[in-house]
Amino acid sequence: MSESQMKNHESCGAGCACGAESEGLLISSIGRRKFISFGAYAAAAAALAGCGAGGGADATSPSTVGATVKISDYATLANVGGVAITTVSGIPVAIVRTSTTSFITLSRICPHQGSTINQISTGFRCPNHLAQFDTTGNWVGGQMTSNMRSYSTSFDASTGTLTIG
Ligand code: FES
Numbered sequence: 001m002s003e004s005q006m007k008n009h010e011s012c013g014a015g016c017a018c019g020a021e022s023e024g025l026l027i028s029s030i031g032r033r034k035f036i037s038f039g040a041y042a043a044a045a046a047a048l049a050g051c052g053a054g055g056g057a058d059a060t061s062p063s064t065v066g067a068t069v070k071i072s073d074y075a076t077l078a079n080v081g082g083v084a085i086t087t088v089s090g091i092p093v094a095i096v097r098t099s100t101t102s103f104i105t106l107s108r109i110c111p112h113q114g115s116t117i118n119q120i121s122t123g124f125r126c127p128n129h130l131a132q133f134d135t136t137g138n139w140v141g142g143q144m145t146s147n148m149r150s151y152s153t154s155f156d157a158s159t160g161t162l163t164i165g
Contacts, residue, residue: 059114061107061149065164104150106137112145
């Protein structure tokens with residue numbers, strides 16, 4: 001396996017459309033010499049495609065944020081439906097006001113390959129391969145990937161603070 005092919009497999013992981021799992025099958029069905037020649041073409045094709053069939057290794061957001069924020073610090077959260085694009089505890093997040101007393105907090109670390117997700121009019125979109133998510137972080141189109149990670153979030157109306165787990 002060439003260096004570029006190995007790199008490709010590192011980034012896409014098992015089950016990628018570039019065929020890492022099926023090499024043994026290929027060798028036995030087409031013969032080693034043809035396989036080696038075929039391998040060069042396959043590596044080039046996989047590099048061009050960037051293993052973009054949804055098999056990319058998922059980037060992992062931290063499992064917790066562990067912080068408390070003041071809602072009044074974010075003007076965009078004054079009204080229901082408002083979204084604050086910010087960073088809390090070093091983690092890029094989107095805080096969404098879903099009612100007068102409830103909020104959700106989503107990691108903006110793209111579950112596909114870790115780029116930082118931006119807000120768009122219908123929700124969120126990753127600028128890297130254009131994975132798109134609705135306002136609650138569910139994947140809805142573009143590059144196939146998981147939903148945005150959601151953190152437990154509780155609102156204390158008496159203090160106007162949000163505790164993000
Ligand atoms: S990093 Fe690929 S869609 Fe976000």
